[in-house]
Amino acid sequence: MSTEKIRVAIDPDLQDLIPGFLENRGKDLGKMREALLAEDLEILRSIGHSLKGVGGGYGFHRISEIGAAIETSAKAGDLDSITPQLDNLADYLERLEVVYE
Numbered sequence: 001m002s003t004e005k006i007r008v009a010i011d012p013d014l015q016d017l018i019p020g021f022l023e024n025r026g027k028d029l030g031k032m033r034e035a036l037l038a039e040d041l042e043i044l045r046s047i048g049h050s051l052k053g054v055g056g057g058y059g060f061h062r063i064s065e066i067g068a069a070i071e072t073s074a075k076a077g078d079l080d081s082i083t084p085q086l087d088n089l090a091d092y093l094e095r096l097e098v099v100y101e
Helices: 019-038 041-058 061-076 079-095
Strands: 006-011 097-101
Touching: 019 041, 019 079, 019 097, 041 061, 041 079, 061 079, 079 097
Parallel strands: 006 097
Antiparallel strands: none
16 A cells, blocks of 8 residues: 555634544444454444445545445445455545645
8 A cells, every 4th residue: 555645625614623533434444344353234334324424524535435335345245345445444544634725
């Protein structure tokens, strides 16, 4: 995976909300990794659906895309395709650099 930063411009009015939002996405990632180990498709589907909805609302469209992919895979019962999406989310969160403009 690349180490290059992913810069995302966010409305300065959201500055107080973004740290908590991103912290919660890290928690979601942990919950999904646990659900994957337990083969709990419903939790994976539910959190994926949530990510799909909230990411774009804050300006993090990639989070929405990954969430949609996880939700689709969970609905299809395709556990194997979820691992790469979780890795994509982890990589995105790690490389994310938020700028307020």
